[in-house]
Amino acid sequence: MIRHDWTLEEAQAIHALPFPDLMHRAQSVHRQTFDPHVVEQASLLSIKTGGCPEDCGYCSQSAFHDTGVKATKLMQVDAVLAVARRAKAAGAQRFCMGAAWRSPKDRDLDAICTMVKGVRDLGLETCMTLGMLTPPQVARLKEAGLDFYNHNIDTSPAYYPKIATTRTMEDRLDTLDHVRQGGIKVCCGGILGMGEAEEDRIAMLVVLANLSHHPESVPINLWQPIGNTPVEAMARPVDPFALVRAVALARILMPQSVVRLSAGRTGMSDELQALCFLAGANSIFAGDVLLTTENPASWQDADLFARLGMRNAVVEKKPVCLAQVS
Numbered sequence: 674m675i676r677h678d679w680t681l682e683e684a685q686a687i688h689a690l691p692f693p694d695l696m697h698r699a700q701s702v703h704r705q706t707f708d709p710h711v712v713e714q715a716s717l718l719s720i721k722t723g724g725c726p727e728d729c730g731y732c733s734q735s736a737f738h739d740t741g742v743k744a745t746k747l748m749q750v751d752a753v754l755a756v757a758r759r760a761k762a763a764g765a766q767r768f769c770m771g772a773a774w775r776s777p778k779d780r781d782l783d784a785i786c787t788m789v790k791g792v793r794d795l796g797l798e799t800c801m802t803l804g805m806l807t808p809p810q811v812a813r814l815k816e817a818g819l820d821f822y823n824h825n826i827d828t829s830p831a832y833y834p835k836i837a838t839t840r841t842m843e844d845r846l847d848t849l850d851h852v853r854q855g856g857i858k859v860c861c862g863g864i865l866g867m868g869e870a871e872e873d874r875i876a877m878l879v880v881l882a883n884l885s886h887h888p889e890s891v892p893i894n895l896w897q898p899i900g901n902t903p904v905e906a907m908a909r910p911v912d913p914f915a916l917v918r919a920v921a922l923a924r925i926l927m928p929q930s931v932v933r934l935s936a937g938r939t940g941m942s943d944e945l946q947a948l949c950f951l952a953g954a955n956s957i958f959a960g961d962v963l964l965t966t967e968n969p970a971s972w973q974d975a976d977l978f979a980r981l982g983m984r985n986a987v988v989e990k991k992p993v994c995l996a997q998v999s
Contacts, residue, residue, distance in 0.1 A: 679882050679926055684875050688922050692914065696951060699921035702928050703953040712978065713767070713931060713956040713986040715800070716760035720788070721747045721772035727804075729827070729837045730903035731867055731896055734773040739901045747772065750784055754791045761797055763971050764985050765959055768792045769800035769823065769860075775839070776805040786817035793818045800860060800890075805840065805848045811855035821890060822852045823860035829876035832869045836904070853886060862892035862935070865919060868907030874919050882926035890956065891923050891930045895937025897967075913941075917948045924953025931956045939967050943977050950983065 690698065703709055724744030728737040736744070757768045770788060777785065785801065792799045801814065802823035814822070826845050827833065833842045852859055863877045881888055895916065896908055923932050933956035934941075934949055941949075960968055978984060 675887070675928065676926075677883050677885065677887075679879050681872075681876055681879055684879050684882075684922060684926060685872070687925055688871075688875050688918055692918075695918060695921050696948075699924045699953045700951055702925050703955070706929050707955050709950075709955075710983050711955065711986045712950065712983055713933075714765050714959040714974070715767035715769055715798075715933070715956060716757075716763070716765040716960050717769040717771060717958050718753065718756050718760075719773070720753055720770045721745060721774065723773055725773035725804075726775045726839065727837060728839045730907075731827075731836065731864060731899070732902070733899045735902075738899075738903075740899055744773075747781060747784060750787050750791060753788050754795070757792045757795055757797060760960065761795055763959060764975075765797065766986055767798035767800055767821070768795075769802065769821075769958075771802040771823070772804070774804040776807075777803045777810065779810070782810060782813050786813060789814065789817040789819050793820075802860075805844060806851055808851050808855060811851050811857060815855050815857055819857055821858045821860045823890075823892070824848050824852065825862050825864070825892065825894075826877060826880060827863050828867065828869050829873035830880065831876065832867075832873040835907070836867060849884070849888075853884075858889040859884075859886070860890035860892065861888040862890075862894065862923075862933070864894040864896050864936075865916060866896040866908055866911040866937075867904045868909055871915070874915075875922065878919070878923050878926055881923075887927040887930050889930060890933055891927060892933040892935040893920055893923065893954070894935040895940065897936055897940075913945045913948075916941075916945070917952050920949045920954050921952035933957060936968075938969050943980075946977065947981055950981070955986075 722745045723734045723742045724736050725734045729735055733740040733742045760768055789799050798820045800821035828836055830842045932954045934954050935958055
């Protein structure tokens, strides 16, 4: 049963279950909607890097932080489509494009919409992350055929002011509402390891699970050390089992959402990733680079899937009859 009325106390009780019980519950929920052998692969490209006027304390692309990332102009459409073709050839099902903006200018939307149409013509799902949007901008992206819009809430409402001050959690939720009302699917998750408490991680997932519609995709990121950022001084390593518990909780609270292992997989062992898949993760970002951070090579992912007996969702020709999955 899909719920939108989870309490923090309920979520904490699930999160605290003995590990075997938590894994069993998460895997049972996972199999009610998804084939447990299949993992979706998405590719992520920075189409406009650096110079962002937001002060997000974790981000290498903020103009507030001297991280060595140089600001670039918006990529040309042909260059973006060339990368999309390579991503599809490597097995990606979805192509995600990110621009380091507070919000896009209307004059940039012509090129953005042309990118969306071009990527769709290649047979890929499309996703954009461009910052905050107005309803008219959402309408243009919808008309262009955008499938997903990513706008992470990052952390809990209580911890958010320690992460960013140039916009609020409410600003992010407003954009999510505009996207949903405009008929575009939502991709929204957060980041672990920024110094937050366990309760903050749980509260973040409760916020997502209590939206009027669950995000179709929920990316779970591990913060990657980035020098000269405020989060660098606050960050704490995330216990591997804490990551698995967060994935399992996301799966239980949002049974029909795709849960994606996003940034931070270079620091995860194969065994840890396998536990995350067992806990209900069923998507990854593929490719050597995620915006400005490293990612496992495609051959490493292919080798891991082969050893686990799992496969890429892109090869699926039709939905699996879940009643037959054992």
